[in-house]
Amino acid sequence: MNPPSGNSSIETLYEEHQPWLLGWLRRRLGCGETAADLAQDTFVRLLARPRELDGARNVRSYLGTIAKGLCIDHWRRRRLEQVWLETLAAQPEAVALSPEHHALVLETLAEVEAMLRQLPPKVADAFLMAQLQGMRYAAIATALDVSERMVKKYMARALLHCALFEASLEESTRRSS
Amino acid sequence: MKTPNAATGCPPGFDSLQQAAEWFALLRSDTVSDEDHRAWQHWLGSSAEHREAWQRMETIGRRFSSLANVDGEGAASTLRTLRRERASRRRVLNTLVLAGGGTLLGWNLWRQQEWPQALITGLRADFSTGVGEIRELTLDDGTRLWLNTASAVDVALGSDSRQLWLHQGELLIDTAADPRPFVVHTRHGSLRPLGTRFAVRQERDASWLAVYEGRVSISAGTQERILPAGSKTRFSTTTIATPRATDENGVDWSRGVLRADNMRLDALLLQLGRYRHGHLGVAPEVASLRVMGSFPLQDTDLALDMLESALPVRVRRTLPWWVSIMAREPE
Numbered sequence: 001m002n003p004p005s006g007n008s009s010i011e012t013l014y015e016e017h018q019p020w021l022l023g024w025l026r027r028r029l030g031c032g033e034t035a036a037d038l039a040q041d042t043f044v045r046l047l048a049r050p051r052e053l054d055g056a057r058n059v060r061s062y063l064g065t066i067a068k069g070l071c072i073d074h075w076r077r078r079r080l081e082q083v084w085l086e087t088l089a090a091q092p093e094a095v096a097l098s099p100e101h102h103a104l105v106l107e108t109l110a111e112v113e114a115m116l117r118q119l120p121p122k123v124a125d126a127f128l129m130a131q132l133q134g135m136r137y138a139a140i141a142t143a144l145d146v147s148e149r150m151v152k153k154y155m156a157r158a159l160l161h162c163a164l165f166e167a168s169l170e171e172s173t174r175r176s177s
Numbered sequence: 178m179k180t181p182n183a184a185t186g187c188p189p190g191f192d193s194l195q196q197a198a199e200w201f202a203l204l205r206s207d208t209v210s211d212e213d214h215r216a217w218q219h220w221l222g223s224s225a226e227h228r229e230a231w232q233r234m235e236t237i238g239r240r241f242s243s244l245a246n247v248d249g250e251g252a253a254s255t256l257r258t259l260r261r262e263r264a265s266r267r268r269v270l271n272t273l274v275l276a277g278g279g280t281l282l283g284w285n286l287w288r289q290q291e292w293p294q295a296l297i298t299g300l301r302a303d304f305s306t307g308v309g310e311i312r313e314l315t316l317d318d319g320t321r322l323w324l325n326t327a328s329a330v331d332v333a334l335g336s337d338s339r340q341l342w343l344h345q346g347e348l349l350i351d352t353a354a355d356p357r358p359f360v361v362h363t364r365h366g367s368l369r370p371l372g373t374r375f376a377v378r379q380e381r382d383a384s385w386l387a388v389y390e391g392r393v394s395i396s397a398g399t400q401e402r403i404l405p406a407g408s409k410t411r412f413s414t415t416t417i418a419t420p421r422a423t424d425e426n427g428v429d430w431s432r433g434v435l436r437a438d439n440m441r442l443d444a445l446l447l448q449l450g451r452y453r454h455g456h457l458g459v460a461p462e463v464a465s466l467r468v469m470g471s472f473p474l475q476d477t478d479l480a481l482d483m484l485e486s487a488l489p490v491r492v493r494r495t496l497p498w499w500v501s502i503m504a505r506e507p508e
Contacts, residue, residue: 061494068482083258087251097247105247108240113256115237121260128256130205131241132249137207148207155202156195162237163194163230170188 013059014043021063028071038074042067080110115162126151127158189230196220197230201238305329306346309452311433311475319353323431325378326452326474347378349431365414366397373406376428383413387423433475437468442488445472446502453477458501463490 021042025035045066084106097105116124122144129135129143130151137151144151189197200217203209221227244252304324306312312324318334328346333339341348341361351374352359361368361377363384368377373391377384386395387409394403397412404410409423429436437445443464450457452474466488472480481492481500491505
């Protein structure tokens with residue numbers, strides 16, 4: 001299915017479709033440099049999963065699908081960084097972080113953001129209040145205008161959701177490796 | 178650190194994770210009794226799967242406490258801001274916000290549209306748009322024209338008359354006050370606006386007129402009729418149909434927007450299809466889904482992305498010009 005010639009065929013694909021992909025990304029992103037990066041990343045992804053490519057007929061739509069996902073990730077990550085930096089800047093006592101630590105925090109924020117993304121607002125809010133702001137259930141209950149029992153339910157629901165989300169990530173990593 | 182479930186080598190099952198989440202929520206609560214602790218210990222000791230499930234809760238908890246150690250309030254506020262933005266983006270999906278001046282706000286993926294604005298100075302000029310193109314023009318008498326997708330018009334501004342010939346497609350016209358009479362010709366008849374804003378679309382067998390301000394007189398074949406603002410009608414070379422009510426939604430296209438208010442998906446795609454080349458198909462099982470929202474006409478790929486994120490559908494692009502909308506497989 002994927003003979004040794006696989007890589008050389010990817011080279012051909014690269015030559016044939018890279019200019020098109022670059023143009024496509026540039027139109028979407030409005031930035032040549034980022035477009036070039038993401039075009040590169042798209043082919044790297046393709047290289048990692050050549051078996052999903054069945055014949056050259058729908059190469060462009062497949063490339064487009066990968067690139068679209070990368071664009072969305074890119075926008076999301078960039079916005080996350082912006083908001084985090086603005087939040088830090090708005091504080092009277094700036095938190096001083098080393099670049100490595102800063103990158104690590106952003107990485108964690110992105111993971112956490114993805115985990116909580118699908119949760120209903122109150123559930124996510126309760127979880128943030130408890131886990132990040134260290135609030136007691138009674139205070140959370142008052143803030144959200146629900147009972148303490150409900151706060152406990154929200155917490156359990158959020159945790160279960162996070163755990164299932166993690167498990168689904170593991171599963172997809174396992175499948176693609 | 179993750180250790181696989183010793184008993185099965187698999188991640189813990191749903192039940193164990195659910196129980197672990199409930200225990201975590203209980204132990205984190207304001208009032209935890211010794212009895213609760215003993216019961217939890219018992220649960221933990223009763224199976225390796227439970228321990229694995231519990232470890233996962235702790236891993237999640239650690240991720241949040243690592244943020245809390247840096248700046249819990251800042252992290253919480255950042256995440257809330259992002260959630261708010263996502264929520265408003267989702268609302269934008271439903272109703273793209275039109276601010277003053279027709280600027281579209283909100284949607285992150287929205288690219289600033291280029292709306293070429295040409296000032297026409299010649300006495301006679303021919304204008305056309307390709308598929309997917311919407312063009313805004315200002316004639317030198319101050320009249321504004323919007324050409325919808327795949328449209329063509331000739332303009333002649335003479336010393337004693339202003340005349341437009343619509344050869345194909347659709348026009349929105351906002352006439353400027355001028356002593357010279359204004360006439361729009363279609364294959365099926367002529368329209369004489371009386372200080373007004375109106376749209377006209379030509380199809381094979383008939384033309385459509387919709388009046389938004391003022392009045393427009395139609396003459397088609399031997400018939401004559403004056404259409405007031407807020408009404409539309411269809412006319413052919415032989416008949417003028419009974420007018421019906423219309424509203425401004427009909428000219429959203431002039432701002433590059435297609436607005437759906439409880440529109441069937443297949444009807445929406447039929448409209449979107451006017452702005453792109455090639456096949457745009459819809460599977461019967463999703464054709465009758467109802468759609469609310471506003472969609473960008475000059476980036477129909479984006480419009481399809483939006484549909485994909487708002488509805489249980491999947492956009493399959495077999496080839497760039499062969500697109501099918503299918504039901505999304507359950508995840």
